[in-house]
Amino acid sequence: MASLSYTFQEPFNLRKTFECGQIFRYVPANNFKTVYAPIRNRVVKIIQKSPKKLEIQSNRLEGLETLMDSFLRVDDNYKEMLEEIAIDTLMKKISFHCRGLRLLKQDLFECMFSFILSQCSNIPRIKKNLSTLVQDYGRKVNYENRRFYLFPTPEMLKGCDEEIFREMGFGYRAKYLSRIIDSCPDFLENKKSGEKFCLDCSLDTEELNKKLKSIYGVGQKVSDCVQLFAAGDLRLFPVDTWMKKFMKKYYCTQKKVSERKIRHKGQELFGKWAGYAQEFIFYYARTEEVFEKPKKPQKG
DNA sequence: ATCCAGGCATGCA
DNA sequence: TGCATGCCTGGA
Numbered sequence: 616m617a618s619l620s621y622t623f624q625e626p627f628n629l630r631k632t633f634e635c636g637q638i639f640r641y642v643p644a645n646n647f648k649t650v651y652a653p654i655r656n657r658v659v660k661i662i663q664k665s666p667k668k669l670e671i672q673s674n675r676l677e678g679l680e681t682l683m684d685s686f687l688r689v690d691d692n693y694k695e696m697l698e699e700i701a702i703d704t705l706m707k708k709i710s711f712h713c714r715g716l717r718l719l720k721q722d723l724f725e726c727m728f729s730f731i732l733s734q735c736s737n738i739p740r741i742k743k744n745l746s747t748l749v750q751d752y753g754r755k756v757n758y759e760n761r762r763f764y765l766f767p768t769p770e771m772l773k774g775c776d777e778e779i780f781r782e783m784g785f786g787y788r789a790k791y792l793s794r795i796i797d798s799c800p801d802f803l804e805n806k807k808s809g810e811k812f813c814l815d816c817s818l819d820t821e822e823l824n825k826k827l828k829s830i831y832g833v834g835q836k837v838s839d840c841v842q843l844f845a846a847g848d849l850r851l852f853p854v855d856t857w858m859k860k861f862m863k864k865y866y867c868t869q870k871k872v873s874e875r876k877i878r879h880k881g882q883e884l885f886g887k888w889a890g891y892a893q894e895f896i897f898y899y900a901r902t903e904e905v906f907e908k909p910k911k912p913q914k915g
Numbered sequence: 916a917t918c919c920a921g922g923c924a925t926g927c928a
Numbered sequence: 929t930g931c932a933t934g935c936c937t938g939g940a
Contacts, residue, residue: 636921730921731922731923733921733922734920734921734922734923735919735920735921735922735923735935735936735937736920736921736922736937736938737920737921737938737939738921739938739939740920740937740938740939741921781936784936784937784938785936785937786935786936786937786938787923787934787935787936787937788922788923788935788936789936790935791923791924831923831924832922832923832924833923834922834924835922835923836921836922836923837922837923840921853921855921855922856920856921856922857921858921873929873930875929875930897921
């Protein structure tokens with residue numbers, strides 16, 4: 616077996632999936648017909664053979680299928696999701712527009728690190744910050760004459776203090792990250808195996824969310840993202856500035872609406888598929904330029 | 916030159 | 929609960 620193939624019932628679009636903002640480290644090639652992504656301990660090459668067909672190659676084949684089944688969320692009932700989030704004309708339109716966008720299930724440590732870094736930042740800067748980090752601390756992997764870096768394990772980052780992270784340009788987020796490196800949050804440590812930054816599956820949605828928020832530097836938005844993208848809990852509806860604009864315009868039209876209410880509204884509207892709805896809306900809001908900031912009026 | 920981003924902690928009503 | 933404020937840095 617030199618490669619692995621997937622045929623889906625519904626589209627799996629690489630461009631939409633990787634560009635929608637859920638993941639930061641990937642390298643598109645050949646106009647998104649191919650995407651390279653460092654995942655855990657290997658580099659994976661994902662090829663769009665057709666709208667519903669993907670082919671997977673990797674520098675490491677051992678355990679590849681299990682890893683990709685999880686990463687690609689092959690068990691999601693995508694068709695049902697598309698139908699269930701299309702609650703009205705607007706969402707039908709968005710659902711159609713985003714069809715093929717898939718949620719991925721990412722590594723917990725990398726995901727948490729990335730989203731803590733993301734606060735009050737922007738995608739180019741986040742990518743740049745992560746790139747600095749992995750070049751300094753990650754393991755280098757050459758694959759098809761390209762250079763990639765695996766995300767460093769917590770152990771590899773031992774000793775990274777606030778000062779070092781600040782020098783990497785992380786700003787005030789350095790404090791949060793160095794503290795996490797310093798000691799893994801208790802509930803993320805598997806007492807039996809000693810493994811760190813892994814999830815206790817016995818926790819329900821609200822329990823885990825509460826625990827994640829107890830981590831210094833992790834608030835509602837970051838915990839929701841981590842729980843959605845790394846714990847794979849699709850009920851989460853992270854509310855960022857884009858989501859605020861969208862929801863205020865269409866589904867929370869009262870004058871004063873808190874982020875709390877918006878989050879609740881999203882979960883109420885979309886139930887177990889709230890995470891997909893959120894990512895669809897986010898992708899839509901950013902690509903359709905309906906929410907672009909109005910240009911400042913020229914002086915004169 | 917300000918101003919503000921894919922938030923969060925802190926302190927206060 | 930809900931609000932205000934400061935926080936790093938880089939791009940508009």
